[in-house]
Amino acid sequence: xxxxxxxxxxxxxxxxxxxxxxxxxxxxxxxxxxxxxxxxxxxxxxxxxxxxxxxxxxxxxxxxxxxxxxxxxxxxxxxxxxxxxxxxxxxxxxxxxxxxxxxxxxxxxxxxx
Amino acid sequence: xxxxxxxxxxxxxxxxxxxxxxxxxxxxxxxxxxxxxxxxxxxxxxxxxxxxxxxxxxxxxxxxxxxxxxxxxxxxxxxxxxxxxxxxxxxxxxxxxxxxxxxxxxxxxxxxxx
Numbered sequence: 001x002x003x004x005x006x007x008x009x010x011x012x013x014x015x016x017x018x019x020x021x022x023x024x025x026x027x028x029x030x031x032x033x034x035x036x037x038x039x040x041x042x043x044x045x046x047x048x049x050x051x052x053x054x055x056x057x058x059x060x061x062x063x064x065x066x067x068x069x070x071x072x073x074x075x076x077x078x079x080x081x082x083x084x085x086x087x088x089x090x091x092x093x094x095x096x097x098x099x100x101x102x103x104x105x106x107x108x109x110x111x112x113x
Numbered sequence: 114x115x116x117x118x119x120x121x122x123x124x125x126x127x128x129x130x131x132x133x134x135x136x137x138x139x140x141x142x143x144x145x146x147x148x149x150x151x152x153x154x155x156x157x158x159x160x161x162x163x164x165x166x167x168x169x170x171x172x173x174x175x176x177x178x179x180x181x182x183x184x185x186x187x188x189x190x191x192x193x194x195x196x197x198x199x200x201x202x203x204x205x206x207x208x209x210x211x212x213x214x215x216x217x218x219x220x221x222x223x224x225x226x227x
Contacts, residue, residue, distance in 0.1 A: 032213060043117075043204055043218035044156065051213075087155075098169040099208070100146060101216060103156040 003027065003090040009108040012082075018075040020107050022088030025069045032091045033064060034101065035073045037084040044087065044103075047073065078111045085109075115139070117219035119205050125225045126195055134190045134222045138207030145188050146216065147172075147180060148204040156204065162188060163210070195226045 005023040012018040024033060034049040048055055048062045050071075055062045061074040075082055087106040091099060118137040126132050138145050147159040161169040162182045173179070177195075182188040192199055202223050208216035 034215070043220045044206075046215040046217060049213075049215060098161040098163075099144065099211070099216075100158050100161050100169060101156075101206075102158060103148075105155050 003102070004088045004104055006086075006088050006104065006107045008105065009110065011110050011112055012075075012078045014080060014111055014113050015077055018073075018078040018082065018109060018111070020073040020075075020086050020088075020109065021070065022073070023070045024088070024090050027068050027090050028092070030092075033062065033068075033071050034089040034091050035060070035062065036087045036089065036101070036103075037082075038087070038106070039081075039084040047086075049091070078109075080111050080113065083109060083111045117205055117207050117217050119203075119219035119222050121222060122220065123223045123225075125227060128197060128226055129194055131191065131193045132195055132224065134192075134203050134224070136188045136190070136205030136207075136219060138186065138188070138205070139217060140186075141209070142207035142217075143185060143210045144208045144216070145182060146206045146208075147188070147190050148206065149201045150204060150221070151201040159190070159203075192224075195224075197226050200224055200226045 035047040036044040038044045050062045064071045085106040089101050120135045145162040148156045150156050158172040160180050164185045165182050177193045180190045202221040204221045206216040206218045208214050
């Protein structure tokens with residue numbers, strides 16, 4: 001079962017920041033938070049991941065709370081092409097673990113003109 | 114190519130036939146995953162390979178489904194005696210060993226069983 005909770009859908013105005021929340025209250029100390037997105041009819045696309053520090057790359061920023069029980073993905077200037085389903089995933093670490101990604105239902109982000 | 118390659122991109126088969134789906138992972142990626150996505154649904158984990166062995170087959174839905182990987186590279190997912198409920202997009206992903214590394218997905222094979 002997915003270990004994360006996300007809103008089913010969100011809207012964002014084009015050019016504005018999109019803030020996508022995720023709750024992962026049962027996360028363990030060695031588990032990473034990953035974000036992927038899936039644009040219609042395509043394979044999932046990696047966005048960003050983090051353990052406990054905030055992370056930023058060319059696509060997005062990831063803000064993880066100090067207790068690690070929730071996080072927020074920030075798309076700083078959303079465009080129409082960012083319309084997609086966004087998945088927040090807790091990925092288990094450790095040598096005995098497969099590292100498989102368990103996908104929930106995700107958040108459908110609709111960027112509007 | 115630089116990414117994960119899957120073939121065929123589309124496959125239509127008759128109920129009861131066997132099908133083989135192929136995944137070429139990114140060179141050097143030792144971990145390989147198969148997923149299934151039915152229409153309008155989320156991604157369902159099927160099987161995980163580390164090298165040529167499959168330590169996690171927990172997601173395979175029935176004994177009609179099997180997969181193998183040879184040379185630590187190409188993987189084949191085989192579905193025997195296909196049923197209409199097998200219709201879905203089958204996705205493959207690969208990554209370096211370890212869970213702090215991102216997994217990259219292919220574009221999938223759309224399987225339609227008629």
